[in-house]
Amino acid sequence: MTxxxxxxxxxxxxxxxxxxxxxxxxxxxxxxxxxxxxxxAIGAYASALLSLQGVxxxxxxxxxxxxxxxxxxxxxxxxxxxxxDYFAVVTLGFGETVRLAITSEGWLTNGVQGIPGIPRLxxxxxxxxxxxxxxxxxxxxACTVAALMLRRIAASPFGRVIGAIRxxxxxxxxxxxxxxxFKLQVMMLGSALAGIAGAFYGHYITYxxxxxxxxxxxxxxxxxxxMGGVGRVSGAVVGAALLMAFLEGTRFLRxxxxxxxxxxxASVRLGAVGLALVLFTLFRPQGLMGDYRK
Amino acid sequence: xxxxxxxxxVVHGLIIGLAALGVTLVFGIARFPNAAAGDTMTVGAYGxxxxxxxxxxxxxxxxASVLAAGAAxxxxxxxxxxxxxGRSLAALLVAAIGVAFLLRAALGVVFGHQQRVYxxxxxxxxxxxxxxxxxxxxxxxxxxxxxxxxxxxVLYATPIGRQMRAVADDPDLxxxxxxxxxxxxxxxxxxxxxxxxxxxxxxGIKTVVAPExxxxxxxxxxxxxxxxxxxxxxxxxxxxxxLGIAQEVSTPIVGFTYKIALAFxxxxxxxxxxxxxxxxxxxxxx
Numbered sequence: 001m002t003x004x005x006x007x008x009x010x011x012x013x014x015x016x017x018x019x020x021x022x023x024x025x026x027x028x029x030x031x032x033x034x035x036x037x038x039x040x041a042i043g044a045y046a047s048a049l050l051s052l053q054g055v056x057x058x059x060x061x062x063x064x065x066x067x068x069x070x071x072x073x074x075x076x077x078x079x080x081x082x083x084x085d086y087f088a089v090v091t092l093g094f095g096e097t098v099r100l101a102i103t104s105e106g107w108l109t110n111g112v113q114g115i116p117g118i119p120r121l122x123x124x125x126x127x128x129x130x131x132x133x134x135x136x137x138x139x140x141x142a143c144t145v146a147a148l149m150l151r152r153i154a155a156s157p158f159g160r161v162i163g164a165i166r167x168x169x170x171x172x173x174x175x176x177x178x179x180x181x182f183k184l185q186v187m188m189l190g191s192a193l194a195g196i197a198g199a200f201y202g203h204y205i206t207y208x209x210x211x212x213x214x215x216x217x218x219x220x221x222x223x224x225x226x227m228g229g230v231g232r233v234s235g236a237v238v239g240a241a242l243l244m245a246f247l248e249g250t251r252f253l254r255x256x257x258x259x260x261x262x263x264x265x266a267s268v269r270l271g272a273v274g275l276a277l278v279l280f281t282l283f284r285p286q287g288l289m290g291d292y293r294k
Numbered sequence: 295x296x297x298x299x300x301x302x303x304v305v306h307g308l309i310i311g312l313a314a315l316g317v318t319l320v321f322g323i324a325r326f327p328n329a330a331a332g333d334t335m336t337v338g339a340y341g342x343x344x345x346x347x348x349x350x351x352x353x354x355x356x357x358a359s360v361l362a363a364g365a366a367x368x369x370x371x372x373x374x375x376x377x378x379x380g381r382s383l384a385a386l387l388v389a390a391i392g393v394a395f396l397l398r399a400a401l402g403v404v405f406g407h408q409q410r411v412y413x414x415x416x417x418x419x420x421x422x423x424x425x426x427x428x429x430x431x432x433x434x435x436x437x438x439x440x441x442x443x444x445x446x447x448v449l450y451a452t453p454i455g456r457q458m459r460a461v462a463d464d465p466d467l468x469x470x471x472x473x474x475x476x477x478x479x480x481x482x483x484x485x486x487x488x489x490x491x492x493x494x495x496x497x498g499i500k501t502v503v504a505p506e507x508x509x510x511x512x513x514x515x516x517x518x519x520x521x522x523x524x525x526x527x528x529x530x531x532x533x534x535x536x537l538g539i540a541q542e543v544s545t546p547i548v549g550f551t552y553k554i555a556l557a558f559x560x561x562x563x564x565x566x567x568x569x570x571x572x573x574x575x576x577x578x579x580x
Contacts, residue, residue: 032384034391078562086565088387089327089516093558096513104551215509219391226388263407267505271399277392278374281385 006132012244013139014201018217019224019236020146021193026222027231028154029186030166032088035075035095036194036221039068041102041213043195044202045109048118051203057121061199068195069188071098076187080180095215102210114209121203139200143237146193150233162186166231216270220247223273226280229287238288246272297425299542305431305500307538308438312493313511314518314530315445316367316486322462322525323482326383329390330370331490332512333397336505338363338491339498340401346412355412356437359495360488366397367487371479394509402505409502434496441492442531445485449527454481462525510554514541517557521564523574533572 018040025031043064050060075094082090102109109115121138125131153159164172165179172179202208220243228239250269254260260268280287313335320328341362346355370393378386419426449455457478460468469475493515494508501507518537522529537560541553548556564571 026384030384032387034387078566082565082569084383085321085325085327085387086520086569088384089520090558090562090565092329093513093516093561097555097558100551100555104549216395219395222388222391264403267399267402267407269399270395270402274392274395274397274399278389278396281381281389281392282374282377285381285385 003129003132006129006136008244008248010132010136010139010204012240013136013143014197014204015220015224015240015243016143016237017139017146017197017200018194018221019228019240020143020150020233021190021197022221022225023231023233023236024150024153024193025186025190027225027235028150028159028166029162029183030084031080031183031187031190032084033091033187033190034088034215034218035091035093035098036191037213037215037217038091038095038098039072039191039194040198040201040217041098041210042071043068043198044208044213045102045115045198046195047199048115048202048208049108051119052115052117057119057203061196064195064199065192066195068198069192072188072191073184076184080183080187092215095213095218099210099213102213109208109210112210114207116207118202118206118208120206121200135204139204142196142200146196147233147237154233158182216273219273219277223276223280226285226287227276230285232287235287242288246276295546296543299545300539301425301427301431303539303542304535305434305438305496305538306542307535308435308442308531309493309496309500309534310511310514310518310538311531311534312438312441312489312496313515314522314534315442315527316489316493317515318519318522318524318527318530319458319462319482319486319489321519323458324375324479326386326390327516327519328486329387329512330367330394330397331486331515332508332510333394333401334363334367334370334487334490334508335494335497335511336401336503336508337366337397338487338494339503339507340405341491342495343410343412343498343503352433352437355495356441356492359491361491363491363494364484364487367483367490368480370397371483375483376476376479398505398509405505407505409504411502412499414499430499434499437492438496441489445489446527448485454478458482458485513554513561514538514557517561517564520561521571523571526571526573529571529573 018036022033022036025033046067047060047064050063051057075091078090080087103111120131121135122131125134161172161177161182165182169179224239224243225236227242228235228237247269250265250272254265313331317328317331320331338359342355342359345358346352374389374393375386378389414430417429419428449458454477457468457473458481460471460473461475461478497507497511514537518534519530521537522533537557541556544556545553
């Protein structure tokens with residue numbers, strides 16, 4: 001039971017990191033990033049491939065963050081000059097393109113067969129409760145650091161500028177600030193967070209394949225963010241916890257309803273995510289603990 | 295070889311063009327990129343498949359796909375998008391994703407996940423000027439041409455079509471001219487859904503029917519709508535053809551998976567170099 005709760009806790013913490021990246025991009029700045037999973041995938045593969053080459057783990061995490069941020073750079077440059085609806089479409093396309101590239105470039109990523117045997121976070125320890133506990137502690141620490149960093153950012157002059165981008169970009173331009181530069185920085189920083197989340201994911205699951213990086217992952221993070229409350233750092237944590245409770249809950253649901261196959265359950269889960277996205281935007285856009293004024 | 299791929303590209307391009315027609319109408323009139331367009335196609339494909347399985351008639355299948363996808367599209371408007379009028383663009387974008395997931399989930403639950411095919415009779419290809427063309431491709435091109443004719447007649451020869459174009463041009467001016475927004479919007483979503491439905495049925499006949507098929511066509515449809523110029527129905531169809539042919543002709547060079555990515559790069563390029571597309575007007579904002 002403890003092991004099971006820890007496993008859920010680790011996945012929840014990974015989603016907290018992923019959602020924090022989105023909170024920075026959409027919640028604080030208003031960038032509609034529909035391609036978050038692409039940066040998550042880049043981080044996961046970067047760290048996994050480097051660690052399999054014998055690079056020590058802390059360095060591979062740095063590389064994962066860098067790779068995701070660098071991937072965000074051209075996307076940011078190109079897309080941030082676009083209106084937000086075009087930006088959403090372009091990022092959606094980017095996320096899909098990353099998955100296609102992972103599928104096609106078998107020499108690097110082993111294609112659809114995937115990469116097995118990725119070293120665990122604490123590969124020296126035997127697989128068991130202490131090892132899981134240590135893994136959870138490290139990821140939780142990373143979440144705490146990221147959350148505190150986001151809080152600092154939101155309260156800083158930089159945070160006020162990106163808040164102004166979200167609320168009224170034209171007014172900001174009239175005041176002589178260049179939104180594009182700030183958006184680019186936000187895009188890269190948020191993607192770096194997604195990259196680190198991806199690295200944790202790869203080293204925890206120890207196996208990567210393209211079908212783990214479907215667009216649904218992006219919208220899990222969106223769902224977590226919207227449920228928790230858009231624009232709030234604590235909302236990302238609450239939202240990710242709710243998301244995990246929901247994902248695990250649907251697994252238990254299968255034990256109670258006989259004759260439901262795993263693929264049917266996947267459909268039900270997809271439908272529930274869709275329903276949550278629709279209902280929250282319709283009836284409670286501020287989320288469960290969001291700021292009602294925004 | 296190249297000419298053969300060209301022919302395949304034309305049929306594929308007509309599918310993209312029809313899907314892009316729906317996307318560009320919604321984008322031009324309701325003013326947001328509808329991410330549920332792809333899954334509306336899937337609804338049409340399954341609707342057509344059920345009717346084709348029951349009757350074996352392509353005509354009935356086409357009618358069923360139009361009905362199913364049109365109904366799904368209209369329902370999406372009535373239940374979700376209509377209530378979001380006046381809300382932020384991000385709300386519409388997220389809600390559209392939600393609708394897309396709901397449609398796909400419903401199809402997955404009702405029809406299951408195994409791939410299905412239209413049991414179309416096999417026929418020998420016809421030789422035309424050294425090119426082998428399957429009779430099915432000719433039929434599908436005819437279906438597409440007929441659907442496009444109907445769609446353009448609705449847009450350019452009926453009062454409701456004229457009103458739609460007026461709303462696309464200038465919503466405020468349309469409203470003060472006494473155009474009822476609800477009727478126009480309902481007609482718009484029906485028409486966009488119907489176009490997506492036919493596109494879905496054609497794609498289902500050419501390939502296989504599966505819950506993910508429409509979502510995978512979403513990116514090419516968006517790319518064609520942008521390449522053609524948002525709000526331009528002619529542009530969407532022309533750009534769809536261009537993109538379809540480009541995808542098929544480039545397949546030997548870039549490989550099977552990257553032909554979807556091609557749509558992404560075309561979209562990026564157009565947005566950077568000529569954001570109003572081929573047929574679009576200068577709008578000031580992109």
